[in-house]
Amino acid sequence: MNTNTPQTRIATFGELLLRMSVADGNRFTQANEIKIHVGGAEANVCVLLSQLGIQTDYITRLPQNDLAQLAINELQKHKVNTSKCVYGGERLGLYFVESGNQIRQSQVIYDRSNSSFATIQKNQIDWEEALKDVTHFHWSGISPGVSYEAGLVCKEGILAAHQKGLPISSDFNYRSKLWQYGKKPSEIMPDLLQYSTITVADLDAIEIYFGIKTDKKESDSDRFQKTFELLKKEMPFLKTLAMSFRKSDGPAHLYKGLLLHEGNFYETKEHKIHVVTDQIGSGDAFNAGLLYGLSNKLSGQKCIEWATACGVIKQSIHGDFAITSLAEINHFMENGSSNRINR
Known part of the structure; x- marks a missing residue:
C-alpha cells in the first residue's frame, strides 16, 4: 500500500x-x-460508511443527558467516531413519523426548535482540530434549514475544509417543514453550495435553491445533464453530480441512479421495488454508496451502481440507518433482490 496516500x-x-x-x-x-430510532441525514451517511470499512467522524452539538448518550451509543456501536462532538444546550431534536402505505403518504412532524444543534453558535467547534486527519467533508441542506446559526456554523466547516483543499460533498436535502426562521433557502444555500466538489441533488431542490428549471417533458437523463451544465455556473468546483429517480409503476416503485463524474455520464438500470419497509434514509444510503465508490476510486459506472444499490437496500430496513454489509450489497449488485433464505 502506498504510505503517501492518507x-x-x-x-x-x-x-x-x-x-x-x-x-x-x-x-x-x-x-x-x-x-425510537436514532437518525439524522449526516449520521446515517457515517453509519453506512463505517459498516463498509471507511473511517468516519461525526460532528454535532448535543445536550449532556441520557437521551443524547443513547444516540451517541448507537453511533459508536457502528464504529462512528464521536469524539469531535461538542456539548451544550437544552435538548436533543426529535422527529415523529407516521408510516404511510401504497394509498397515503408518510407524515413527519419535527420537534427541533431550541435544540442543542439549533442553538449552536460560531466558534463552538474548533474546525482546525475537527478536520485533522480528515480526507473529505460532507454536509447537507438540512443543517442550514434548522436555524440561521446552524447555517453559519455549517459555513465555518465548509470554509475550513475548502481552505484545506478537501473534497466537499453536499446533499441538497430540501425540507419544506424546516426553514422557519425568516430566510428563504435561495438566500442561504447558494453561498454554502458553491464550494462543493460532489453533490447529490434532486430537480425540485435545485429549482428552489437556484431557480434552475428544466423541461418536464424531456427524459430524466436529458434534464439531468442540462441541469449539471447550469449548476456548474453556480457551483464552480463541482466535478460530480448524482441523483436518484423514483417513479411509481402500479403498486411497485422504479428506482435508478444518474451520475455525471469528471465529464462523463452514467446511468443504472431501473430497480423494481415491490415492498418498501422504510424509505427514510434511502437518500443518505445513496450518498454513502457514492462516497464509498469515489473513495475507492471505482469507475463512474460502479460508483453509481453502488449508490443505487445502497439506496434500494435501505428501503428494506426499519429505522434511519442502512444496516447492511459489503457482502450483502455485492450480492444485490450481482443478483438483484432476493426472497430466498440465506442458509
Missing part, C-alpha cells in the same frame, strides 16, 4: 435526532406506542 476519513456535520415512529402502522391520532 487513509480515507470522512467527517460529516449535522443534527443527531431521535426518531419517534408510531408503532404498527397506526396514524398519529391513533398512537398508543412509539418506537
Whole structure:
C-alpha cells in the first residue's frame, strides 16, 4: 500500500435526532406506542460508511443527558467516531413519523426548535482540530434549514475544509417543514453550495435553491445533464453530480441512479421495488454508496451502481440507518433482490 496516500476519513456535520415512529402502522391520532430510532441525514451517511470499512467522524452539538448518550451509543456501536462532538444546550431534536402505505403518504412532524444543534453558535467547534486527519467533508441542506446559526456554523466547516483543499460533498436535502426562521433557502444555500466538489441533488431542490428549471417533458437523463451544465455556473468546483429517480409503476416503485463524474455520464438500470419497509434514509444510503465508490476510486459506472444499490437496500430496513454489509450489497449488485433464505 502506498504510505503517501492518507487513509480515507470522512467527517460529516449535522443534527443527531431521535426518531419517534408510531408503532404498527397506526396514524398519529391513533398512537398508543412509539418506537425510537436514532437518525439524522449526516449520521446515517457515517453509519453506512463505517459498516463498509471507511473511517468516519461525526460532528454535532448535543445536550449532556441520557437521551443524547443513547444516540451517541448507537453511533459508536457502528464504529462512528464521536469524539469531535461538542456539548451544550437544552435538548436533543426529535422527529415523529407516521408510516404511510401504497394509498397515503408518510407524515413527519419535527420537534427541533431550541435544540442543542439549533442553538449552536460560531466558534463552538474548533474546525482546525475537527478536520485533522480528515480526507473529505460532507454536509447537507438540512443543517442550514434548522436555524440561521446552524447555517453559519455549517459555513465555518465548509470554509475550513475548502481552505484545506478537501473534497466537499453536499446533499441538497430540501425540507419544506424546516426553514422557519425568516430566510428563504435561495438566500442561504447558494453561498454554502458553491464550494462543493460532489453533490447529490434532486430537480425540485435545485429549482428552489437556484431557480434552475428544466423541461418536464424531456427524459430524466436529458434534464439531468442540462441541469449539471447550469449548476456548474453556480457551483464552480463541482466535478460530480448524482441523483436518484423514483417513479411509481402500479403498486411497485422504479428506482435508478444518474451520475455525471469528471465529464462523463452514467446511468443504472431501473430497480423494481415491490415492498418498501422504510424509505427514510434511502437518500443518505445513496450518498454513502457514492462516497464509498469515489473513495475507492471505482469507475463512474460502479460508483453509481453502488449508490443505487445502497439506496434500494435501505428501503428494506426499519429505522434511519442502512444496516447492511459489503457482502450483502455485492450480492444485490450481482443478483438483484432476493426472497430466498440465506442458509
